[in-house]
Amino acid sequence: MKRPLIVQKFGGTSVGSVERIHNVAEHVIRAKASGKQVVVVVSAMSGETNRLVELAKQIDKVPNVRELDVLLSAGEQISMALLSMTLSKLGHAAVSLTGGQARITTNNHHNNATISSIDTSVIDDYLAQDKIVIVAGFQGVNEIGDITTLGRGGSDTTAVALAGALEAQECQIFTDVDGVYSCDPRIVSKAEKLHTIDFPTMHEMAHKGAKVLHLPCVAYAWKHQVPLRVLSSFELGEGTLVAGMESRPGISGLAVRKQMMALSVMAEHADIVDKQRQMLGVDDCHWVTDSTYKQLLVGPECCDKLRLVIDDKVVATQEVALLTLVGADAKAQASQYQQLLNLSDISVLHFCEDKHSITLVMEPGAIDKAANVLHDNYIITSESVMREEKQVHLG
């Protein structure tokens, strides 16, 4: 039985100014007023982390990793104190805690640490005193008490790890969109907000390019069965609930990844390139096999990193874009995708299959149109349901 507690996470944009922090406080108070205990996780105010990174870079292009964590962690300390003051001003007892004070212990991997344990006793004590507890996202301390940070998307990870440790009913991720969509609405205007989405599908969407949730956050929530809810900081609504351990039938969504690079290497060099890739920690990639070459598909940053060491093995580079259909039935209809896209003069360069998804590699210029064509034909939206019902009625 989960306790009547929710964890709410607000990102940098949501706490980007004193006015926005006031808005965040209202979300928190609303949750508290509904009878829940509330633990809030905040990121640094938008711009603050960049400001601090800039100062560090003026000193050293590759700043000392321990000290970079000390520096960056000040960002969340500022926003958590401002939110706590705001709640206090509005008449609600609140207390802010750094990662260390909240007893979030991580491994020693500075700038990209992993949470190893959370001792919830301090938070529990404050909750028992009926206080709202605000915890700095993105940070913890290692075994000897040095400050560490969790790397990109770290505040989401903090939130979901706290929700797991505290056995929260729900972990609410407040962001600048109002939920998870069947595809990025900036690309597919008919994309619809999903009421719910299961973990395997959400994980695959995040893995293949959907930016609404960070992959480690989804992976952690899935593993620890913490229901996630994606909500807008700026409007009221139900958002999207991420729950359910099994992939549902059909095709739930399309993930788009633009600006990818395909690095072609001779087949006999593929193993050594793959080893270099692993040593550099470039794990966000696909391999596809051509008749003569093997191609490594990577994002532009990873590409730069990789080319520093394997440039002599690369025989060709090409800009590509990836479109991934996600859902239990995504692979079953693979043969039809190419036929359908041919009608729009779009060629698929490669197909890559995964357990619950299929990825189509194409030229960047084709991606938006391809996404719209496949969304129209394969994603079940409320509009397509209505259209089908109408056809049945007319038929």
Add this chain to the structure above:
Amino acid sequence: MKRPLIVQKFGGTSVGSVERIHNVAEHVIRAKASGKQVVVVVSAMSGETNRLVELAKQIDKVPNVRELDVLLSAGEQISMALLSMTLSKLGHAAVSLTGGQARITTNNHHNNATISSIDTSVIDDYLAQDKIVIVAGFQGVNEIGDITTLGRGGSDTTAVALAGALEAQECQIFTDVDGVYSCDPRIVSKAEKLHTIDFPTMHEMAHKGAKVLHLPCVAYAWKHQVPLRVLSSFELGEGTLVAGMESRPGISGLAVRKQMMALSVMAEHADIVDKQRQMLGVDDCHWVTDSTYKQLLVGPECCDKLRLVIDDKVVATQEVALLTLVGADAKAQASQYQQLLNLSDISVLHFCEDKHSITLVMEPGAIDKAANVLHDNYIITSESVMREEKQVHLG
């Protein structure tokens, strides 16, 4: 036997930019190169504390005191990390510690806490590893681990308390002036930098208006026999050494305090006003007695605070300025001061005596001239010594 260790403290102006932090690093490296262990205490970058206070005030005119400490302590965390990175970049192993990490424990008086104990074990461990240790000034944690701040001049207090706990040879306070002067050189152009000054005199100078060192810092150093040295961050030099437990003969310096207010109350109300003053914690004041009235001399901020509660007892207010002659012989020549000042048409409204000083209360417009007249006649500077020697020679 003191250990070969010095504590260096750099204020907000000294760490006000990446360039200035580089300059600080050079001071630190110079001390390390001389064979000393070095512990560095830093304030927040100039402007940073004000920026944070402004954010807090936008939320609440009187922000929650616990959270204000969480907020403000981020300021030193930023500067200490930047200094540590700079030292690291320059090839020197350094480590930065927050007040809590350095195990500086304070009482629970948020925003104006007092250090209750320092457990030096963490610092000692790092020093034993030959590391430069950088500690956030101005902050500590209370018994339950909440962040506290020490109030005005707190970084000086941190430095001298650390120097005491670590049994340092010297606590060096780097500032924007190159030492302690016989009087503020902006008022008395002939004022001279003192090579050394004893603790009773320095304490009285600070107490009576000299701004170069904060009073609690001097008091702590005196009590714990920690030699202090006041140095410039921006030029090399010996600065002024504050050491010696006994007040030396003669008159060592003049302290000036402008912009004071004299609040006159009827004699029969003096006790109740004094009680209110104590309750409000307004301790930086003098009482002087007139024939009919008693006058309380306070700074403008304390005056505002006090008037909120005792305004009905105040029969007159007057702007005044205070000039204090400090030294073992300052009181002995009191009768001559008025005579001398009469020649310049300056009247002394009141005299107040203390153990090693005498304070002259006058109208604000007269203070600069009075300071110059008394400095010329009573302060022994190198120039006056030369003049006397010349007279002896001529005589």
